[in-house]
Amino acid sequence: MFSDYFLEKQDELQKALQDRLQAQGLTAPDKKRDVAVFGDFYTFLREHLPREYSIATGKVRNKKHLLNRNCDVLIYNKWCERYLDLTGGYVLADSMHAFLSLEAHLSPAALKTHANMSRALKSLYASERGLDDTEIIPVYSVLFAWQSTDSLISLASMLKEICAQKEIPLNQQTDMLVVLGNGIVIRDYEAGGSYRCIETGKDTLMWFYILFLEYIDREGRFQLDLRDYIKQNSEYKEDTVTA
Secondary structure (H helix, E strand, O other), rough: HHHHHHHHHHHHHHHHHHHHHHHHHHOOOOOOOOOOHHHHHHHHHHHHHOOOEEEEEEEEEEOEEEEEEEEEEEEEEEOOOOOHHHHEEEEEEHHEEEEEEEEEEOEEEEEEEHHHHHHHHHHHHHHOOOOOOOOOOOEEEEEEOOOOOOOHHHHHHHHHHHHHHOOOOHHHHHOOEOOOOOOOEEHHHHHHOEEEEEEHHHHHHHHHHHHHHHHOOOOOOOOHHHHHHHOOOOOOOOEOOOO
């Protein structure tokens, strides 16, 4: 029953972004990036995430360090109404569950930017909790794009090369890459950190949502397996890029 619902939502998100970009018109190269064009995606998240999770854009810090770079989406545990007032507008690293970078059109430059963001934010959490490079960092890193001229396997290969060049530890790398209406690249830690490239097509938003809920629920609060409600037996083309 989920497939038709998420296909409709996926079409709505694609059309909404196109309409916003057309209304915005041409922008100067030096103009600050405007995440308002992704407003409908923020609404989608607010309407579909469990109430335990809050959504923000902005900056992150731990007790000793801060990242003075705005994140497109931060999913965190807002443990009181005045949370952001108490923290000076920062999301605290150890209350963060996930972060997302949003791209209308995914480019190699955007891959590099998100790889750096992933390393920075995950290391803030790791240093706060005393985790080393061999331990899983339970902060989910997602790069979400509406379009890409590159194939999923090309994107995974580029991401692998970027992480190798920058010597980013495995536990500080991107966990999922989404190209709406095309497919998903998932980091498979059980296979040594290889990238699984799955062409989910019209079901991409549905699988993003299901996987995202599974990963952010690190305390096991969400006692429901949404996969049980998928009745179709779709087969998707899949490739792998080894770590």
